[in-house]
Amino acid sequence: MRYYDNVVELIGDTPLVRLNTVTAGIPARVLAKIEYMNPGGSVKDRIALRMVEAAEQEGKLRPGGVIVEPTSGNTGVGLAMVAQMRGYRCVFVCPDKVSEDKQHVLRAYGAEVEVCPTAVAPDDPRSYYSVSDRLARELPGAWKPDQYANPNNPRSHYETTGPELWEQTGGEITHFVAGVGTGGTISGVGRYLKEVSGGRVRIIGADPEGSVYSGGTGRPYLVEGVGEDFWPTTYDREICDEIVEVTDHASFDMTRRLAREEALLVGGSCGMAVVAALEVARRAGPDDVVVVLLPDGGRGYLSKIFNDDWMASYGFLDSIGETVAGVLAG
Ligand code: PMP
Numbered sequence: 001m002r003y004y005d006n007v008v009e010l011i012g013d014t015p016l017v018r019l020n021t022v023t024a025g026i027p028a029r030v031l032a033k034i035e036y037m038n039p040g041g042s043v044k045d046r047i048a049l050r051m052v053e054a055a056e057q058e059g060k061l062r063p064g065g066v067i068v069e070p071t072s073g074n075t076g077v078g079l080a081m082v083a084q085m086r087g088y089r090c091v092f093v094c095p096d097k098v099s100e101d102k103q104h105v106l107r108a109y110g111a112e113v114e115v116c117p118t119a120v121a122p123d124d125p126r127s128y129y130s131v132s133d134r135l136a137r138e139l140p141g142a143w144k145p146d147q148y149a150n151p152n153n154p155r156s157h158y159e160t161t162g163p164e165l166w167e168q169t170g171g172e173i174t175h176f177v178a179g180v181g182t183g184g185t186i187s188g189v190g191r192y193l194k195e196v197s198g199g200r201v202r203i204i205g206a207d208p209e210g211s212v213y214s215g216g217t218g219r220p221y222l223v224e225g226v227g228e229d230f231w232p233t234t235y236d237r238e239i240c241d242e243i244v245e246v247t248d249h250a251s252f253d254m255t256r257r258l259a260r261e262e263a264l265l266v267g268g269s270c271g272m273a274v275v276a277a278l279e280v281a282r283r284a285g286p287d288d289v290v291v292v293l294l295p296d297g298g299r300g301y302l303s304k305i306f307n308d309d310w311m312a313s314y315g316f317l318d319s320i321g322e323t324v325a326g327v328l329a330g
Contacts, residue, residue: 008085010039011049011078012160016168016291021261021327022254022274028174028284030277033165036266036297040077043161043295047184048078050156051145052086065141066091070132073102074225074296075147080109091139093132098224102300119220122230147182148232157188161293165189166196169289173201177277178293179226179269180205180213180243183235185293190239205240206276214245222248222314223268225295244276249316251275252305255298259306261327265298268305 004010016031023030035043055061066089067079076092083090090111094103095118103113114135116128124130136144147153165173176193178186190203207214211227218229223246231237255271258264277292284290304310311317 006085007039008049008082011045012038013164014038016165017264019262019274019292022257022278023281026278026281027286028281028288028290030281030290030292031169032264032274033161033291033293034264035293035295038078040074040081041297041299042074042077043185043293044074045078045081046156046160047147047150047153048075048082048145050152050159051147051150052079052082052088054150054152055143055145056086061088061143062141063087065089065143066139068093068132068136068139068142068144069147070094070128071147073098073106073300075145076106076111076113077109079145080106080111084110091135091142093128093135095128097220097222099300099304101303105300147184148234150234153182153184153234154188154191154236157185158192159188161185162189162192162196165291166193169291171197172289173197173291174288175202175204175277175280175284175290176293177204177206177244177273177280177290179273179276179295180207180211180235180240181226181228181269182232183213185295187234187236187239189293191236194239202241202280203239204276204280205243206273207243207245208251208272209245209247214243216245223251223272224301225267226269226272242280244279246272246275248314252311252316255301255305259298264294266294267296267298267301270294270296270298271305 014037019030038045068091070093080090093114097118120127122129136142193201208221208223208227210216210219210221251272254275273292281290
């Protein structure tokens, strides 16, 4: 018999897949790390597991405890999964720009979801940061993983994602590209790859236009899960050799191309990261190996990025015709 004891054991060891079509004319190899293959459907399963294990070991989370976290959905799914295995209750607080699909997924796993306005300052009592702080203070047995400040977030990537990439590429990876949200992925993977390669691997962050990482003021943008309006401590400000700024329009255009041309149904931050990766790959040589991490799948975005009416309402739809024309011409 071959089986796993529970779904948590399926976390990590995700595959690398070469991008073949959107890379037309680019000599460097571009490989995508497919994080939707994790059992909860995103890269965040990795940090959920590591943060819960550490909290148990440190005595911060005890039997019957409640996990309270502000999350755009993916971290919630990971936490809900791990919590269910261990008998904890989960309460998630998310901004109202998060798709309803994602909120329903969290509730399906048995979690409670509280929705807060996106367009208020982080220190406003209505913000999802403030509301989650209050719940963590006032609910008995509550523990807040705080993915924006928990060192086990980047550590999980230093211990799993980074070593996987080094091993999967036989040490030939030359560039690593990822979107920056909490910064956990890029900081953990980046530190591992810099150490193991003696500083040879270049680390490139992808960031939505408007976010602080690429010099913005934190003004709103539509791509979910990446960019910030403050500097989280999980982000190592020394780690990136370069930050590439990407517009919502370009991110969503590429997200749709990945589904249509590479059969990769992925989320908007994946399209954003691929836009940045292709920019980097265009400047790279034929022996270079550019790896881009794709954080989640596209099913949570069907009513937005993959919905023509929603795209048209933001003036993003014109690019579909151009994309088709581009493929036919190429
Ligand atoms: N994409 C999506 C969809 C996410 O949910 C996140 C996590 N906020 C990221 C990218 C960014 O990852 P990180 O927090 O590790 O920087």
